[in-house]
Amino acid sequence: xxxxxxxxxxxxxKIEHISSECYNNHSIYEQxxxxxxxxxxxxxxxxxxxxxxxxxxxxxxxxxxxxAVNIKGNVKVxxxxxxxxxxxxGLDTAxxxxxxxxxxxxxxxxxxxxxxxxQSVEEWTCGAFDCIADAIDAEDMEVFHYHKxxxxxxxxxxxxTNSEFYHDFMHxxxxxxxxxxxxxxxxxxPFDNGHVNVSSFTVNYEEYDGFEDRxxxxxxxxxxxxxxMVDLFPGFNFNLRGxxxxxxxxxxxxxxxxxxEFRGYGLKKDTPEERQTRIKHHNSIWGPFGRNLHxxxxxxxxQGTTMRxxxxxxxxxxxxxxxxTIHDEVGMRHYYEAWGKFLxxxxxxxxxxxxxxxxxxx
Amino acid sequence: xxxxxxxxxxxxxxxxxxxxxxxxxxAALALDKNNWADWFKLCDDSFFYAITSFSPEISKDMTxxxxxxxxxxxxxxxxxxxxxDHSPLHRHTSVYTIDVSEDGKTAEAVSSVVIYQNMxxxxxxxxxxxxxxxxxxxxxxxxFVIDGGEPKFVNRETKIDNRRLxxxxxxxx
Numbered sequence: 001x002x003x004x005x006x007x008x009x010x011x012x013x014k015i016e017h018i019s020s021e022c023y024n025n026h027s028i029y030e031q032x033x034x035x036x037x038x039x040x041x042x043x044x045x046x047x048x049x050x051x052x053x054x055x056x057x058x059x060x061x062x063x064x065x066x067x068a069v070n071i072k073g074n075v076k077v078x079x080x081x082x083x084x085x086x087x088x089x090g091l092d093t094a095x096x097x098x099x100x101x102x103x104x105x106x107x108x109x110x111x112x113x114x115x116x117x118x119q120s121v122e123e124w125t126c127g128a129f130d131c132i133a134d135a136i137d138a139e140d141m142e143v144f145h146y147h148k149x150x151x152x153x154x155x156x157x158x159x160x161t162n163s164e165f166y167h168d169f170m171h172x173x174x175x176x177x178x179x180x181x182x183x184x185x186x187x188x189x190p191f192d193n194g195h196v197n198v199s200s201f202t203v204n205y206e207e208y209d210g211f212e213d214r215x216x217x218x219x220x221x222x223x224x225x226x227x228x229m230v231d232l233f234p235g236f237n238f239n240l241r242g243x244x245x246x247x248x249x250x251x252x253x254x255x256x257x258x259x260x261e262f263r264g265y266g267l268k269k270d271t272p273e274e275r276q277t278r279i280k281h282h283n284s285i286w287g288p289f290g291r292n293l294h295x296x297x298x299x300x301x302x303q304g305t306t307m308r309x310x311x312x313x314x315x316x317x318x319x320x321x322x323x324x325t326i327h328d329e330v331g332m333r334h335y336y337e338a339w340g341k342f343l344x345x346x347x348x349x350x351x352x353x354x355x356x357x358x359x360x361x362x
Numbered sequence: 363x364x365x366x367x368x369x370x371x372x373x374x375x376x377x378x379x380x381x382x383x384x385x386x387x388x389a390a391l392a393l394d395k396n397n398w399a400d401w402f403k404l405c406d407d408s409f410f411y412a413i414t415s416f417s418p419e420i421s422k423d424m425t426x427x428x429x430x431x432x433x434x435x436x437x438x439x440x441x442x443x444x445x446x447d448h449s450p451l452h453r454h455t456s457v458y459t460i461d462v463s464e465d466g467k468t469a470e471a472v473s474s475v476v477i478y479q480n481m482x483x484x485x486x487x488x489x490x491x492x493x494x495x496x497x498x499x500x501x502x503x504x505x506f507v508i509d510g511g512e513p514k515f516v517n518r519e520t521k522i523d524n525r526r527l528x529x530x531x532x533x534x535x
Contacts, residue, residue: 049420057419086419146420149528172443210436263420279425288530289413289427295445297529 015319016329018336018347023154024309028343028350029255036234036342038062041117041124043108043236043249046263047075048142049087050109056091058083060251061113068101068109069093077101077111105129105238106136106245106265125232128195132228132240138220141245144279145264147288149297153304155235155250155258156339161300162229162237162248163188163196163331170299173291176207178227186326194233194338196331200226203241208291211284217243217277219267231331233338244282256308262286262293315348374511379460382471382506382513389515390453390475393534398438401534405431406507406514413520413535415500426522427534434534446532449482451497453535458501466508468516473502475520477535498524498535 022028038061045057050070058067058080067080069091078096101111104121106129117124129136151158161167165186168174182201189197203225206213215224219240230238235250245265250258264286266278285292307314318336322328336347345352385404392400402409412428429437454476462469479497481490500522506513520535 046420087421143420144422145424145426146417146422146525147415147424147426148526149530150526151528170445172440209440210433280428283425283427287426288527289532289534290530291444291532294447294530294532298445298447301529 009314012348013315013317013319015317016333017315017317017319019350020307020311020314020316021350022336022339022347023157023304023307024255024311025351026255026309028345029252031343031345032234032252033062035344036339037252038064038113039342040114040234041102041110041112041119041121043105043110043232043247044068044077045109046141046143046247046265047103047107047109048140048265048268050075052089054089054091055087056089057087057109058085061111064113066099066111066113067091067096068111075101075103075109077109079113105133107141108247124193126192126195128191128197128230128232129238131189131197131199132222132230132238134221135219135228135240136238136245140268141265142268142270143263144266144275145246145262145282145287148259148261149288150253150257150259151297151301151304152256152308153258153300154256154307155252157300157303157307158248158250158258158260159231159235159237159335160332161296162239163231163335164327164329165198166327167296167299170295171292173208173285177204177211180204184326187324188326188328188331189324190330190334194335196231196334198229198231198326198331200228203227214242214281217274217281219243219245231335233335234342239286241285242281244278244286246282246286256304262288374466375462378462378466378469378508378511378513381511382460382462382469383457385506385513385515386455386457386471386473386502386504389518390455394450394452396450396533398435402431402435404515406516407431408507408516409434409514409518410516411518411520411534413522415522415525417525419525426527437532441532444532447482447529450480451531451533451535452478452480452494454478455502462508469506469508469513471502471504471506473504475500475502475535497531498522498527500524500535 042061044059050057056067056069065080065083067083068077077099099111100117102121110121186201187199205211218224225242228240237248239246247263249261264282266275283290318329318332320329324330340347389404409431413426415424455473457473460471476499477497478494481493503519505517507516
């Protein structure tokens, strides 16, 4: 095949694709805030962050300040225009507008700005958590790690990184600890509402120089050294690697800027030794100084640079069909189908350009 | 104790404090150059390192990174196989306190540290390279063993105030 010139490069591909305009257009970003983030269930924090009566925890959803409050052991969530601290105790909630909320899926506190949600959290997540439910719901969990990153990239590029697995080639750790037949047979499983989960395999941690097998510690009902992933629309990720559990929560700050909050979890009943082991295992891969997270964030920052506003639109191919196995782009296709429905646009032409403006494939 | 002995002891204590101050600054220089071997030479075989922080968000003391000398050596040796942001880090360190034990065999020190990142790559090198950004602030809490009048690190806790760490790093701070 001859190298593509500029004209060929811009032609509509003959396989599934989306436009990079999904990632860098301010109008689309505003629509996402209004039609997606202001409508969906958001996992805003974990119950263990606010476990005492009167504890509160704040966040921002679709530009609105939101606070979750522990009121005698029950969580209530409110719009709170004047909240100025991330956490505390003793917030006066009189006069605040209450939002719908639930504590679900391993103790996450969920809320939605939608005053009339048509689905419960269970209905919204549609079974995407089933693969790890026995592990995260058997015992109370506790947060042991929190940090955040503000990255000049689109929030969906972070979610894409958690959805497509071919970026694993970027991780030396994954190349040596995981690239075997079992890894390549992992399945991407779509669920309604744009969610996807990824089936497990056995990670060989000891293949990385200096690391040891991690089978000594796991989660309830989870065989040792397994790795499951739940990618929840529109940008929330839950990652269970044997001994440690992680969640990522995105808050879009603009078409090319995102706040990502990272949390790590163990079991509330952990002994001090078990907790230390979980923290060490978590940090070695997922901590801010760990082997993989730094590489992932470099990757999406680079993507954000190449696709920032003002750059020429290009097509992002989602055409890999490999029986839903690990590098099949079924998860990406599924996500963007749901995304397009929420916004009423085609991800391949999200600005609705007239067909004359879109160069047809030969 | 006569005044001559007193002076000798005071001089010895001052001498040790100066050596501790010097080794903290030597560590900063070695770390700034990513010269892990020179840094490890300043550390006893029992050395243990950690980056910690307190999160008001989750009301928890946290450990972000930790390892003993053997683990750290292995992790640094593996770095060429990884994708790392090579923007240099510059540590501005001020030694605040040094406390030498009564028997003169151990010491502890607390230093302020401000780490700047001089942008090189990783995001938009055309725009960003050459710019310096504040990376983290915090304190070094160091412990030393003193053998033959020479201090060596046995423990360093880099206690940072940051919970926002953006791309993070593969390097000890």
